[in-house]
Amino acid sequence: MLEQLDAVFLARVQFAFTVSFHFVFPAFSIGLASYLMVLEGLWLKTGRGIYANLYRYWLKIFAVGFGMGVVSGVVLSYQFGTNWSAFSTKAGPIVGPLMGYEVITAFFLEAGFLGVMLFGISKVGKRLHFFATCMVALGTFVSAFWILSVNSWMQTPAGHEINAQGQFIVGSSWWDVIFNPSFPYRLVHTVTAAYLTTAFAVGGVGAWHLLRDRNNVGARKMFSMAMWMAVIVTPVQIIAGDLHGLNTLEHQPVKVLAMEGDYDPSPDGAELILFGLPDDEAAKVHYKVAIPKLGSLVLKHDPNAPLPGLTDYPREEWPPVAVVFWSFRIMVAIGFAMLALGVWSLIARRRQRLFESRPLHRAAVLMGPAGFVAVIAGWITTEVGRQPYTVYGLLRTAESASPLDAPAVATSLIAFIVVYSAVFGMGVYYLLRMMAQPPHRGETEPPNVPLHAAGITPASSIEAAWSKEGDTHGKH
Template identity: 75%
Template sequence: MFDSLDALFLARAQFAFTVSFHFIFPAFSIGLASYLMVLEGLWLKTGKSLYLDLFKYWLKIFAVAFAMGVVSGIVMSYQFGTNWAVFSDKAGPVIGPLMAYEVLTAFFLEAGFLGVMLFGMEKVGKKIHFAATCMVALGTFISAFWILSVNSWMQTPTGYEIGANGQFLPGDSWWAIVFNPSFPYRLVHTVIAAYLTTALAVGGVGAWHLLKDRANAHARLMFSMAMWMAALVAPVQIFAGDMHGLNTLEHQPAKVMAMEGHYESHPDGAPLILFGIPDSEAGEVKYAIEIPKASSLILKHDPNAPLAGLDTIPKEDQPPVGVVFWAFRIMVGIGFAMLGLGMWSLLARFRRKLYDWPLLHRAAVLMGPSGFVAVIAGWFTTEVGRQPFTVYGLLRTADSASPLDAPAVAASLLAFVVIYFAVFGMGAWYMLHLMKKAPQPLEKGVKRGMKGPIRTAGITPGPTQNPGHAELLPDSDPTDEDPPEGSKDARTPEGGER
């Protein structure tokens, strides 16, 4: 059955499948760890239990996402030794130490403080627990730093020497390897993407519960914070993506040609192809909808600037245009959709209707998983656009694979497909199950532990409200907006306790 399939194709398919699963969880945990840090910090600063409620709510989800990210990451290391042994041998002297730095600086930091963060809230002081949360958030960022440094070096290799046996060896300075030309741009773009992914997920959950009860204080706060993130950070991400694209044009021009669908060179200004069907055999984008000279304006800041096309690249060095072309448009399209949602929320906030527009809430629910789709599309753009190389311009993918037979690779691929959909499918289902439930307020007005009482400042459940729903007093609404007309409104005097 598998004898007709190429072992290299199967190895690439296996890596693409596993990395697509893996990348979702770190992207979520990076942003969620920082969100938890902000929530706990706001609780410590204000004393309002609303922030603590949300911290505990998202902490459970973070624990599941973090665990699945760790497990799926182990499989990635396994594949380097089995399917890509030649690449590991040749590039190991450079990428091996960088991966070791990630373990020593990030993974140990996360593992050391994760237990305190998850289980130590009532066993250590408030400041110590907050410090542990900060260390976990820092650890997720440091992990992204090293992993993206490795990937960026494979995209824009610098600081290396070629040994006698063809290995890539470190040169005079490790800094040239770590801070390779594309690394700063890729780090900023990816980390911001993780924050937006988390913001859209949090906003989607908040909007889901607002559709059920517009007076739900927890949903209001989640939705408000998420929409601030979308409105303020989405424009920054678009700018960062543009800068990253200009850097890619300088160091990986063939990738940008594939992203733009430029099969032919344009000496008098290149058009921006919005949509079409790339046909690599014919060397054109069929049924193209384009804006004249707009691509040159974006990439060169001059509508008449010449842009080279794939006709200047040898056929054997060209990336697969179809995948890169469409993955790039999915990523960019979702980015502008995030910007639109953020601007819509600003209009609603300005008109004091942030919690009163069900259409906005439905749009936020629809956009909830969009960040995950965008990061996967961006990852495909980056990795497929690098082909046919593993180390860009120096080591071909065909020369990087282990000498395995196709049936052996196919067997492990099938095993991964079955196990991943079973294990990670259950994990994803459990996270959605947790998100479906509304955050619960503290059951008691005074909670012992943490070296002092924790008061439910300004939060009281109304007698007509469903369990788990609470309404903020006027002076504790995160946006100082009045409850919607007709909502279930029940308040007690300031300082009232459950």
């Protein structure tokens, strides 16, 4: 029995490790594809070469990141068959078709138009190329739609029945399965997080180059656009997160109580614990720093609203509280740090110091990777908070694993750690090297500059290819 529990734990660690590596790349690709769409649209509308320069600059980074996301995602599918075959057998009639829809719609859309986007610059007209960029951006969103529908169903299962073989099958309609209770909130929260992740990565790169050359027009433009995103989208994300939290409290109250560290019920209003050390054995938070009534105000929008505690639920229903407690705080802290940087940039913009404030630029560089940390922290909160279930309230994790011995799972886990650290470590290093190269420092687009995106060297530049249609570039 102990060996089996160890095997389950190792399988969970293995999936967490691989999905964490994978998730950062789709989060970046979703936002960056939309950013490329905006850049190309602005270039076509204004004719300013600066937007074509930035498009070219970020396209090669997108190509590498997209490829790394695809490769790392393939591994996850195999793990459903190797480590989680019982889950695949029981939940496959629902999870399988939804993931199949993702491949048929999103992946084919992305893969087909990505070729035009990368290799068709000298082959197609400007409108068709822009359409290809839009389709790739749409494909990344559709991919997120289906994957989050699967995950949301596992969090808040709905619209299903259980047949005589113990399998989850569709009930009255797929509509109830796809649009389960948590899906709309999770979709908005996750996609918005992807946009913010990209915005702060772009802003960090722009700030890095501004520290070296504040007159670089490309760096100024990308930094300005990123800071506008920070100002506008971060408050939206905080509101979306609040609504998502209210939905989670309704459908997964144990998860929220673990996030808040509320072991004891609060009949007269719950405090908000800012910091502390959760202790499941003692069922309390040691050395806590808390604000009275604020927990109920946040979760119920009423400072005197009663809230249950973890002790109201059986201990076997509790997730690992310390992990959920701290991952949630990391995510929230980064969100408010993003808001603070956005407000700082707005003040600097109003004072006409957006491109001269070196402290602001240094802070933006430090915040460049913050979005990636936040999405991983949020993912940990969501997935660990669902424990001890894979399908919340219906299928336990221990019942979902394959009948494997712990040494077998440990061996594959070590192999993944070694291979991922080497391959993706080199990939990330290459991405950073590309980001370290400054964008074209002028306003106009230089002619005949190849893309060099992961070996992509079209015969002519955007300007040379599209000037055949009578366009004039570099106007501003």
